[in-house]
Amino acid sequence: MTAEPLLAILVGVLFATATYLMLRRSLVKLVIGLILLSNAANLLIFATSGLTRGAPPLIPEGMLTPEGPVADPLPQALILTAIVISFGVLAFAVVLIHRAYEVVGADDLDEMKDTDT
Template sequence: MGTLMAFLVGGLYAAAIYMIMRRSIVKLVIGLVLLSNAANLLIFTSAGMTREAPPLIPLGALQPDGVVADPLAQALILTAIVIGFGVLAFAVVLIHRAYEVVKADDMDQMKDTDT
């Protein structure tokens, strides 16, 4: 499972970086979406995956018996998803406005502020 996830995460990173380096600003945003998902899955994988063991403490006990899944990693990912969603919503609006103002979907047309 870990190996599979490793390949999946690697593939997502590769796809994200490829998309970010394209000239179209729409593809740029798609790349950013993939990148944030790749990072989320990386946290998920690297924190260790435990199957079918929810982190619940039995009634009356003070600690869970046996090995349970790590809930913190999932909390981190949830936070990261929410943040990523907000930021991407902004990015989508930004490229829409940029397209209206510049009238092009091409990063090469947006070199006025470069040096």
């Protein structure tokens, strides 16, 4: 069995788990869901780009195209950008949740709604 179907199943499971965790009432589970969602998006980009081994896309002098199979650098750049963006979103969410817990004193969203602060 090739790796593409396994990666597709893994991406689906990660997206489903992330969605489930983000719909829970706990803020900690929300952060874990955000982590899983960003990892699922990175794996999706990686899987859709194709799993081919190849040389770097360098064109030899005097030629118009590279020789042999080459690796596509665009998915790697997209994944690197997605990692940086997801790290920023995660850092913001952790700080926001920490501050909300300090002010309200609860992790559950129902308990936060019922407090009068």
